[in-house]
Amino acid sequence: MATKWGDRDARRRDILTAGAALLADKGYAALQMRDVAKGAGISPGTIYTYFPTKEALFAELYAQRLILLHNAIEPECVSAEDPVALFVLVATEYLDVYRTYGRELNIWSLLDHTGATASSAHTEALTSAAHKVLAALHASLDRMYSARPEIERVDITSALTLLWATITGLSDQFTGVRQHLHTHDWDAAAQFAATTLTQGLGLRP
Template identity: 85%
Template sequence: MSLTTKWGDREARRRDILTAGAALLANQGYSALQMRDVAKGAGISPGTIYTYFSTKEALFAELYAERLNLLHNVIEPECATADDPVALFVLVATEYLDVYRIYGRELNIWSLLAGTDVTASSAHTEALTSAALKVLAVLHTSLDRMCSAGPEAERVDITSALMLLWATITGLADQFTGVRQHLHTHDWDAAAQFAATTLTRGIGLRP
C-alpha cells in the first residue's frame, strides 16, 4: 500500500479502515472489532482512526450500511424481474442470512445507536437507515408490481405485507444463525420455503 494511499487520500484511508473492520467482523465476530486492531489492519495509528469513527459502534454501523447496500445490489435485479413472491422471499431471506450472521446476531445496533449521542452518531445512523430503507423499497416495488398484475379486488396492503414478510425474514435468520437452530427439525431451505408459501398465501400475494 502506498504512502499516498495511507496518508494523502482521506477517502482511501477511510476505505482501508472499513476493509480492516469488515475482515475482523467476518473472521472473528463483533467482539474482535477493537479500534486498535482495526487501526493496525488499516496501517494507521490508533489515534487516527477516531478522526473517522468516534466509536466502535459508529464503525460497526457504517460497515452494516455498506453490507446492506451490497445486499440491495444483489437482490435488485431479481426484484425487477420476479414474478413469484415465494421464490423472491426465499431468495431474499437466504441472501439476508449471511448479513444477519455477521451484523445482526451479536448486536442490535439499532437499539444501541438510539441511546448514543445524536451528534456523534447521526451520520452513521443515517447511512444505516438509508441502506435499510433502500432494501425495503426495492422489495416494496417488486411486491407491488406482482400484486398489481392480479385482479384489483384481490390486491393487498403491500406496506403491511412487507412489514410481516421482513419480520419473518429477520426472525428466521435469528433462529438459524445461533444455537436455537438445533431446536428445529427443518433445515434452512425447508423452513424458508414453508414460511414463504404460508405467508404469501395467507396475506393474499398468491392463490
C-alpha cells in the first residue's frame, strides 16, 4: 500500500526500510541518499527533510539494529547462568551487526568530531540504543557476581569495556580480510575468548 501524502511517520518508515535494504544488500557505499529516496518512493529533496545527512540516516538505522540486538540478548542476560554461553551468544549476535554497521564506517568517530551531527536526535537515538545493550550486559554481570559472593567482584564498567572491545575485535577479524590469516572458525574463536575472559573475571574456576 502506497504511503499517503502528509503521513510523515509512514514516510519516515519507508526511508528507513529502503536504507536498511541498501545496507544489507550492498553495504555502506550503497547508502546514497538519491537511491534511498528512490527506494522510498520520494523525491531526493524530500529525504533531507527527514535526515539532513547520510550519516544521520546511518546512525538512525544503526540505532534500530542495536534495539534488535538488545531484544535478542536481553532474555538470556536476565536468566543465563553460564557466562561463557552468554558471551558466545552476545558475540555471535553482534557479528551480524558489525558486518553491516561497524566494518565500513566507525560512526562513533564522526560523533566525536562533528558537532552538528553529534547533537542531532538521530545520534542521540544511537547512543541511547547502545546504552540499552550495555545496561542489559551490566545487569547480567552484576547478577552473576551477586550469585557468587565468594568471588572477588571486579569493576563491572571496566569488565564491560574489555568484553565489548574483545567482541568488536573478533567481529572485525572475521568480517574483513584478516580472516584469511588464520585457520580458526568463528565458533572456536568465540568459545576460546569467552572461556579466557570469564576465567580472568573470576566467573569460572
